[in-house]
Amino acid sequence: MNILDVRDLTIRTADGRVLVDRLSLTIDPGERLGLIGESGSGKSLTTLAVLGLLPDGMTATGSVELAGTQIVGAREKQLTDVRGRDAAIVFQEPLTALDPLMRVGKQIAEPLARRRGLKGAALKRAVTEALEQVRLPEPGRIARAFPHEISGGQRQRVALAMALACDPKLLIADEPTTALDVTVQSEMLDLLDTLVRERDMAVLFVSHDLAVVSKVTDRVLVMKDGHAVEEGDVREIVRAPREEYTRALVASARQLESALDLRSTR
Amino acid sequence: MTPVLDAMTPVLEMSAASFAYRGSAAPVVEDISLKIEAGQSLALVGESGAGKTTLLRLLLGLARPTSGTVRFDGDQLNLRDRRQMRRFRRSVQCVFQDPYSSLDPRRRVGSIVSEPLRSLGVDDRRTAVPKVAEALERVGLPADAAERYPHEFSGGQRQRIAIARATVCDPRVLLADEPVSALDVTTRVKVVDLLSELKEERGLTLVMVSHDLSVVASLCEHTAVLERGRIVEQGDTAQVLGAPVDPYTRCLVESVPRLPA
Numbered sequence: 001m002n003i004l005d006v007r008d009l010t011i012r013t014a015d016g017r018v019l020v021d022r023l024s025l026t027i028d029p030g031e032r033l034g035l036i037g038e039s040g041s042g043k044s045l046t047t048l049a050v051l052g053l054l055p056d057g058m059t060a061t062g063s064v065e066l067a068g069t070q071i072v073g074a075r076e077k078q079l080t081d082v083r084g085r086d087a088a089i090v091f092q093e094p095l096t097a098l099d100p101l102m103r104v105g106k107q108i109a110e111p112l113a114r115r116r117g118l119k120g121a122a123l124k125r126a127v128t129e130a131l132e133q134v135r136l137p138e139p140g141r142i143a144r145a146f147p148h149e150i151s152g153g154q155r156q157r158v159a160l161a162m163a164l165a166c167d168p169k170l171l172i173a174d175e176p177t178t179a180l181d182v183t184v185q186s187e188m189l190d191l192l193d194t195l196v197r198e199r200d201m202a203v204l205f206v207s208h209d210l211a212v213v214s215k216v217t218d219r220v221l222v223m224k225d226g227h228a229v230e231e232g233d234v235r236e237i238v239r240a241p242r243e244e245y246t247r248a249l250v251a252s253a254r255q256l257e258s259a260l261d262l263r264s265t266r
Numbered sequence: 267m268t269p270v271l272d273a274m275t276p277v278l279e280m281s282a283a284s285f286a287y288r289g290s291a292a293p294v295v296e297d298i299s300l301k302i303e304a305g306q307s308l309a310l311v312g313e314s315g316a317g318k319t320t321l322l323r324l325l326l327g328l329a330r331p332t333s334g335t336v337r338f339d340g341d342q343l344n345l346r347d348r349r350q351m352r353r354f355r356r357s358v359q360c361v362f363q364d365p366y367s368s369l370d371p372r373r374r375v376g377s378i379v380s381e382p383l384r385s386l387g388v389d390d391r392r393t394a395v396p397k398v399a400e401a402l403e404r405v406g407l408p409a410d411a412a413e414r415y416p417h418e419f420s421g422g423q424r425q426r427i428a429i430a431r432a433t434v435c436d437p438r439v440l441l442a443d444e445p446v447s448a449l450d451v452t453t454r455v456k457v458v459d460l461l462s463e464l465k466e467e468r469g470l471t472l473v474m475v476s477h478d479l480s481v482v483a484s485l486c487e488h489t490a491v492l493e494r495g496r497i498v499e500q501g502d503t504a505q506v507l508g509a510p511v512d513p514y515t516r517c518l519v520e521s522v523p524r525l526p527a
Contacts (some may be wrong), residue, residue, distance in 0.1 A: 038450035039421070063431065078324035152314065181313035182477060186521040208450060235526045250525075252455040257525055259483035 002026045003170050003202045004050065004087075005065040009072075011045050011226075014057035015028040018043055022062070029169065032203040034213035034234065036249070037223035047172045050204070051087060052079040067169055084111050088163035092175035094155035096150040098147040098202075104158050105131075105143025108165060130161040134189060153184035157191070164195060170202045171234070177212060189215045190229045210238060210253050221245050272286070273338045276301040277357070277439050277471065278325055283334030285320055292319045293332065295495045302439060307465065307472035308480040309503065311518070312492035318475040321376030321492070322443055325473060326360055327351070354436055356386055359432035363444035365424030369416040375427055382435045394434075401434040402427075405460060422453035426460065433464060440464070442474045446481055458484050479522050491515045 011020035020042040027033050037043045037246040043156050049060045052071045067086040090098040099107055105127050112126045121200060125242040131139035134157040147155055156176060163171060173192065177185040193216060196203050209215045214218055214234045222229040222237070222245070230243045241247045272401045279301045286293040295317040302308050302325075323329040324336055327343050336343045338354050345351065359382065362368040368380055379401055382396035389397065395412075402411050405426040416424055425445065432440055445461070446454045458481055464470045465485070476482050482489055483503055491512065492498035499512040510516045 038452065063409065182479075182523075183313065183517055183521040189523070209523065211525045214526045215523055238525050246450055252452045253525060254453050255459070256451070256478075256480040256484065260480050260522065 008062035032217040034217035034220035041223040042226040087170040088168040089172040278302040283331040307486040308484035316492040317495040359437040360441040401430040
């Protein structure tokens with residue numbers, strides 16, 4: 001059975017504009033899918049719809065089945081059960097994803113306490129373990145810190161630790177490295193890859209950057225203006241894009257990258 | 267009167283410049299020496315907190331170095347010398363990273379683009395019109411753009427407006443702080459192409475802050491790599507990025523994600 005089965009998902013604004021149009025995709029347990037597109041392509045909205053987190057006024061129609069639960073039209077109570085357990089998400093900007101007034105340790109403790117019913121010393125130990133898992137040095141210090149006291153890369157690791165805390169079957173990562181420096185990005189991608197592999201977790205990885213996506217997933221779906229444009233193996237798509245839009249996307253990425261190549265061969 | 271310039275005098279030159287905030291012990295940038303010569307575009311590369319933007323502010327005369335000097339056409343940049351500052355502002359213009367916050371939402375594009383001409387006293391609102399039209403055309407925007415407001419444009423188009431504003435008074439140097447980072451990749455390529463055209467056709471020299479090495483390699487002849495406020499390596503872009511000597515530069519180059527072969 002698929003862990004995620006999206007059929008004909010359509011997302012509309014309150015005034016009826018269609019932002020995502022009859023999108024279908026599936027992810028098997030342990031499988032990874034990359035969602036590629038530029039701003040306004042509907043990729044982030046799609047991930048929000050999977051968790052039933054669409055902004056007020058937006059409506060989803062069609063079907064989103066997450067580990068057997070129908071998300072479209074589900075009540076808040078059902079959604080709360082699904083979030084964190086079946087799927088968890090890491091957002092682009094860790095500074096806005098974390099509560100600025102709450103110590104990092106407490107933020108990680110919340111899902112652990114709720115899902116695993118941990119308390120006291122056991123909870124504290126679990127928080128430390130969660131921080132160690134994402135390779136954060138000095139987990140004790142980080143747990144006591146407020147989000148603004150740690151670096152951007154560390155914050156994103158904390159966000160990842162929170163997402164992994166309840167061992168979800170599907171990890172959704174929405175541009176998780178876009179706000180990070182390039183050396184930090186490369187560490188983060190390696191970490192993500194390792195942790196997901198160890199847990200045999202399915203991944204929905206959203207990005208505007210083909211090169212970044214190709215580091216994490218094999219299969220990608222290209223989106224434009226709310227439509228699925230093309231789906232397939234990332235190497236195939238980069239080598240021989242079939243659709244015009246994908247061709248433009250790959251050509252742009254190649255043009256920029258080739259500037260680096262010319263220089264380095266001299 | 268414009269001083270007679272030796273062809274070898276750098277347009278902008280920084281010698282042993284440092285900058286520290288008042289009351290803070292550690293300088294943000296330290297002992298920076300670099301030259302910007304006409305036609306030799308320079309990239310300032312580094313990660314967040316490396317001091318790239320501070321360096322740009324020093325070069326723009328928006329901050330004064332705590333020690334060391336910034337020279338413009340061979341003369342020390344003096345924020346109080348109004349004649350020099352006027353010449354400086356006409357020669358050195360800038361473009362910022364975020365095209366959403368850098369354009370005044372309440373003013374029409376025509377008025378935004380003509381601002382440098384008016385504030386430099388070169389033109390009034392009326393005589394600026396043909397120059398604005400030309401600048402907008404040069405960056406590939408439709409002629410009626412002048413009558414519209416910034417919110418009617420996409421991110422890429424807004425960055426073109428910012429570039430039109432910066433180039434309307436025919437500067438020699440364009441300082442750009444991450445000019446394409448906020449743009450989608452297909453748009454990014456087009457804006458990089460535009461900047462490269464301006465370099466070739468108008469003899470514009472770019473000084474660009476960027477963390478994106480492929481953009482740097484596309485546009486700049488020289489590269490300086492900054493790490494924690496110091497230049498760790500500088501020289502020909504081909505040399506610096508193609509055969510980096512410094513371990514930090516090497517790490518930076520190796521971290522760039524590449525497309526699958």
